Amino acid sequence: MSSKIRAAEYTAAVFAVLVFLCMCVTFLLPLGAAAVPLTGTGSGVSLDYKALLRITAYTFKIALGSTLIAAIVGISAAFFTANRSFPGRRFLLSLSAVPFCVPPLIIALGFVSVFGINGTLNTLLMKLPGLSGRPVTFLYSFTGVITAQGFYNFPLVMAVVSAAWEELPTDERDAARMLGAGDGRIFFTLTLRQLSPAVAAACIPVFLYCFFSFMIVLLFGTIGGTTLEVELFQAARTTLDFKTASALALVETVCAMTAIFVYGKLKPAYTTGGNEAHYQYERAKIGKALHESKAEKHTERIVFALSVTAVVCFFLLPLYGIFAGSTSGTDGVFVYSNIITSAGFGNAVRGTLLTAPFSAMLCVVTAFTYAWLLRLRDPEGRSTLLQTLPMLPMAVSSVVMGYGMGLVFHRGTVFLLVAAQAALVWPLAFRQIHAALSAIPQAELDSAALLSQVPLDTLFRVAVPACKKSIVSSFCFCFAVSMGDTTLPLVLSVPKFDTLALYTYRLASSYRFAASCACGTLLCVLCVVLFAAGKKNEH
């Protein structure tokens, strides 16, 4: 082994540990700082107890409503994707990538494009005789917020529940059937119970995403209908009421930590399940299953039709609406050439390239370091504390992180933005890398350790090559997530700095809707390409 290579390996290992420690500090420091204003003297929290309670209750209402929609649509869709064969099944499953690679801002623009006051639907309906006002107004209300968030996140529930449904042991259902149970009884007495850990494991992250939702609430929220996240942003950035901001941050983080704790408890129950059945039943066509009665077949067809209609109307149409919205202005398709050649766009691309790749790199290094430590210290996943730690960033919102960063450093910089994004996003990379490291048989690691006197050889010659694909895949994934992040760049507000996501938001808030949709479409395409590249590499 060349001494240069050995030195490089040691440097890389030390660098990785330093990055990991820096990430811990980056995560904890702003959190601590966010709590400091609560302990200081001066004016008290401007929000009274009742207002705080009202905002918290409304945040819960929004998150629960959105999760409920995601769960209903997701579980219905999962039934069909897991148990039935139909044209478009694989396409439906592939939609699970959308919540990861299409930023919420873009989805919000899509909804505005289709269901907005001047959206496609209202424009079409206004052509009907006898209508005086715009008939579709639900978007700028509680219903609009939960519809957009629920449908945006339903593919996450669908993907997890569908995979779990396919893994359910068929023998138990067969046994129940032989004992005279019908499909309904089997579903309610067995399947639902067996699926409940998967449903919970899928719904809790969705609940958290909706609990922290910022952009959609900011765009569609009504006066008085504000969430903790939006109120915190207003207090931290507009009214500069730091005590109130800190109180809101504390309430929000404690609520999210509780959800994370429940998630940590439920997740092992879901992941330990496995298909013990030796018969993989064939997927029947819609309404043609072997054991169904006529009424059940009829109901199945109706539910399928309703699910497809809902997904098309509230998911696919808004996605298409982003593109349609971009060409709805006076420039038509030339909006793209205009925007690409604009100075603002160039600046945004530069900003994105300055942040997203570095943020993704930090995510991967942090994730790999922790995953490797976990593989060595707790290979069987017995320590709940060690296993739950990487979930903690899920309990901290971008606004809280940005607010804390602002309190510590007073002024946003590109470096802080990269660090803050990495501190929040690395758990996404951790999941993939940890799965790959866990798949390495212990005997393989033991053999490697016995064959070399240098412990780093096991790391660099066994572990890293074994999860090479996961590393590349999670890099692409984090790149896409970082690129689509609007909230942190907005909260940190780095002077004279733009990213593609932030530029899209700026265009939308300055009422340049077509240009905003065009920029959003380009951002969306880039995110999808990166995500797809990561997925392809993973397979």
Place this chain on the structure above:
Amino acid sequence: MYRSWDSFSLDVSLTVRTGTMTVIVGRSGSGKSSVLRLIAGLERFSPRPDGKKPVITLNGREITDVPPGKRGIGMVFQNHSLFTHLSVEDNVAYGLRCRGMSAGKARKYATEYLSLFGLEGFGSRRPDTLSGGEAQRVSLARTLIMKPSLVLFDEPLSALDAPLRKKLSSEIRDSQKREGFTGIFVTHDIAEAKTVADRIVLLKAGKVQWSGSPEEFSEDMID
């Protein structure tokens, strides 16, 4: 009965005498378990090349298109398939509840029935606290409490160790004589087959290769 896959076709004609135990033996992949699943109604027949419709009759009644739960057939699965979230008592009472019996009555009957299988005091336990042998006994009780006309055993003892397999195969034989049900038992264990069987059927690549008494059967026939 007829079932076709890419690799081979299962084409079997089988008659089982009432009150006897027929054991189907054969190598892995010979189609033994598929025969049971077709009889149970858990799998679909493939259309025969000659266009004839496969037929299953039970005590003179055609049940080919009858749903599995209404055929009067019980099945004991390889991995016992107990419902892990229900107690032993509720597992045994499950079928009775499906027939509309009240929860209290079904539980009481299930508790009484468990004692026939040496499982007194097991009613409130969860399936995951049972040993392999106990779980398989519960599974047998859950099936037999329904008084099925035909009981299908899909390699019920294959996951157990040899001494326990021997003990339980004798217990199954005893309960078959006691309850008088007709049974079809699938196994790849020759000793088990000889303990349980009134008649042995050898299946090879989806076809009945040989059929006769346990005494006439020898292990060489499988090769």
